[in-house]
Amino acid sequence: MGALADESMFAWFGKRIKSKDSTSVFLLAPLAAFELVFFVVPFLILVRMSLNSQPETGFYETGWTLAAYGDILGSNLYQQMILFSFKLGVIATVVAVVLALFYAYAAYRAEGLTKSILLFSIILPLLTTLVVKTYAWRPLLAPNGVLNDFLLSLELIGSRIQFAPSLFGTVVGQVYIVFPYAVLAIYSVLSTLDWDVVEAARDLGASRPRSFFEVVLPEVLPGVAVATVVSFAWSVGAYAAPSQLGTGSQTTFAMEIGNLMLTNFNWPVGAAFAILMLAAMLAASLAVIRLLTGSIGGVQDV
Amino acid sequence: MASVTLADLTKEYGDLTAVDGLDLDVDDGELLCLLGPSGCGKSTTLRMLGGLETPTDGDVYIGDERVTDEPPYERDTSMVFQSWALFPHKSVLENVAFGLKMDGVDEAERNERARDVLEVVEMSEFVDADPEDLSGGQKQRVALARSLAIEPDVLLLDEPLSNLDKRLREQMQLELRNIHDEVETTFVHVTHDQNEAFTLADSIAIMNDGDVEQVGEPREVYDDPVSLFVEEFLGDTNLVDARVQSHIDGGVVAATEFDEEIEVPTPGGHVEAGDPLTISFRPEELDVSRVAADGGQSADPAEAGDVTTALEGTVTDVLYRGSSVRFYVQIGETSVFFEQSVGDKTDFEVDDSVVVSWDPEDLLVFSEGERLGRGGT
Ligand SMILES: Nc1ncnc2c1ncn2[C@@H]1O[C@H](COP(=O)(O)OP(=O)(O)O)[C@@H](O)[C@H]1O
Ligand SMILES: [Mg+2]
Numbered sequence: 001m002g003a004l005a006d007e008s009m010f011a012w013f014g015k016r017i018k019s020k021d022s023t024s025v026f027l028l029a030p031l032a033a034f035e036l037v038f039f040v041v042p043f044l045i046l047v048r049m050s051l052n053s054q055p056e057t058g059f060y061e062t063g064w065t066l067a068a069y070g071d072i073l074g075s076n077l078y079q080q081m082i083l084f085s086f087k088l089g090v091i092a093t094v095v096a097v098v099l100a101l102f103y104a105y106a107a108y109r110a111e112g113l114t115k116s117i118l119l120f121s122i123i124l125p126l127l128t129t130l131v132v133k134t135y136a137w138r139p140l141l142a143p144n145g146v147l148n149d150f151l152l153s154l155e156l157i158g159s160r161i162q163f164a165p166s167l168f169g170t171v172v173g174q175v176y177i178v179f180p181y182a183v184l185a186i187y188s189v190l191s192t193l194d195w196d197v198v199e200a201a202r203d204l205g206a207s208r209p210r211s212f213f214e215v216v217l218p219e220v221l222p223g224v225a226v227a228t229v230v231s232f233a234w235s236v237g238a239y240a241a242p243s244q245l246g247t248g249s250q251t252t253f254a255m256e257i258g259n260l261m262l263t264n265f266n267w268p269v270g271a272a273f274a275i276l277m278l279a280a281m282l283a284a285s286l287a288v289i290r291l292l293t294g295s296i297g298g299v300q301d302v
Numbered sequence: 303m304a305s306v307t308l309a310d311l312t313k314e315y316g317d318l319t320a321v322d323g324l325d326l327d328v329d330d331g332e333l334l335c336l337l338g339p340s341g342c343g344k345s346t347t348l349r350m351l352g353g354l355e356t357p358t359d360g361d362v363y364i365g366d367e368r369v370t371d372e373p374p375y376e377r378d379t380s381m382v383f384q385s386w387a388l389f390p391h392k393s394v395l396e397n398v399a400f401g402l403k404m405d406g407v408d409e410a411e412r413n414e415r416a417r418d419v420l421e422v423v424e425m426s427e428f429v430d431a432d433p434e435d436l437s438g439g440q441k442q443r444v445a446l447a448r449s450l451a452i453e454p455d456v457l458l459l460d461e462p463l464s465n466l467d468k469r470l471r472e473q474m475q476l477e478l479r480n481i482h483d484e485v486e487t488t489f490v491h492v493t494h495d496q497n498e499a500f501t502l503a504d505s506i507a508i509m510n511d512g513d514v515e516q517v518g519e520p521r522e523v524y525d526d527p528v529s530l531f532v533e534e535f536l537g538d539t540n541l542v543d544a545r546v547q548s549h550i551d552g553g554v555v556a557a558t559e560f561d562e563e564i565e566v567p568t569p570g571g572h573v574e575a576g577d578p579l580t581i582s583f584r585p586e587e588l589d590v591s592r593v594a595a596d597g598g599q600s601a602d603p604a605e606a607g608d609v610t611t612a613l614e615g616t617v618t619d620v621l622y623r624g625s626s627v628r629f630y631v632q633i634g635e636t637s638v639f640f641e642q643s644v645g646d647k648t649d650f651e652v653d654d655s656v657v658v659s660w661d662p663e664d665l666l667v668f669s670e671g672e673r674l675g676r677g678g679t
Contacts, residue, residue: 196387205404218391
């Protein structure tokens, strides 16, 4: 059966190469090699590592055991971390996607210089290192920071508030990280929307909000789905924002994996944790796509 | 049903004045065509009428109501877009029922009414289709049905036929006329195609550079253009430059590009010697006959008596244009054309010497773009 599979795979390759679009195979080849070396192989190593046993001293001991998985699923602390990671993922995603929807819509409607500025200011943060731009929020949100000074001067607050480190700071930081990607995902779909269609809806009696929900939203839903999955996957696995803008209670599993690997030198548990979370996020992302694509059909039926 | 009044309507985009102090009245139940070249401000005018654009100045009245600042969803107008703008995620039926849904009509009733309208535009069999699967002509019908379904006071059409091929376009023109007769709604139809305007319109408003040049029934506008712009835009004609030489009874003698002086009637016109004129010789008003070999005229002698003016020229080109043939005749420094139906008795050939004659009463004379002696006929 193996031979048969190989044969048909080669046949597939041969047909590909013979057919006119053979160039695409050659263009894909380096990418495939890259994926193999830097993603598939490390992942297999990770799987193997998660099955090793944990010695008293040293990183790991070669073996075949599911002990690491058992340790994680049995740990109350880890369950808390996982729960928090998903909570952060949901909050940051909802905030980022809703804001991105407004922002993308504003950019879509803007013209000339305003449009360029709106789009450019989305690209600009992508040019800075994640750690630097996340860290930059600290002096802004700290108790003696700029935001507190500002709110105090306006007498909106009576005493200084610790915006960071806190859950608030963590969410702000994480939203800031994923926001540009969410905007770009939504904007790219929105930019294909024919404005005449929105005008037609208004002309036929739909108010502004109504025309948005009736014709704009169904059109951008695929973009919203992509924005949601990207924001969610990234935020569940958040590392930079919670470690720089959060307190100890904002510890995500990603931070804990870092600890296990680099500080506690417990590689099997670290690896098992990574694989479990990868599987969980994959399932969650598929569910999100399913939900949003499903509701596209739902909107159609309205 | 309602009349429409546009008063001193103006729209500026930065430095550009798209619509410039436009006044226009459309009668209740009338089909008015806004006709003009591309970029003259037709769409902008229509969009201000529908509330999709806010005027910089001036007012829009529908019936007796001033609606200048009303948003589109508060107005009883409906627009058929050039791109048709069908809702991509809705079926044909949902598209057509959309306006009724926004009005709060319950589902059973709005679907029934949408089906009725789809029947009017002969799209009943496509009720459940996805609009993206339809042909241009079908999309156009759905767009029309969608606007008709809400029974608007005024239906606005922005070149909805311009994306169709010629045959379909001509068929749709007739159907639009019939639908207009059926629904008795006021239609304002924008087009840059004079044939379309003549086919459709109860009344034509010719626009130029952000303002209306002339409004009237098609025949009236054609027979009695107020300006050189209207004359040029409404159809192919021969425009000949001339210069006033001297005054005679009821007109002037003018030197022309024909290298001959001719008599031109200028009833009520105030022109001075030396003034430039433009004279329109409409091809259908020209009489042409072959010059006989002996130099005399072979034309019917009975007609010769009526001929006030005639000039000799040479046929330079013969163009076959389907059912008609167009002949170009060189006279002096310029050339004029006239047309004959294929199979007409006389056939001219290149290099034939011909006599071109006309009745001065049929000449349209323009000075500085304005028609001289307008209404004198
Ligand atoms: N939104 C706009 N912004 C700037 N200029 C515009 C806009 N819409 C139309 N114009 C300009 O106004 C003029 C009239 O346009 P339009 O009304 O579309 O003409 P038409 O429909 O007769 O072809 C054109 O010069 C066009 O470029
Ligand atoms: Mg236009």
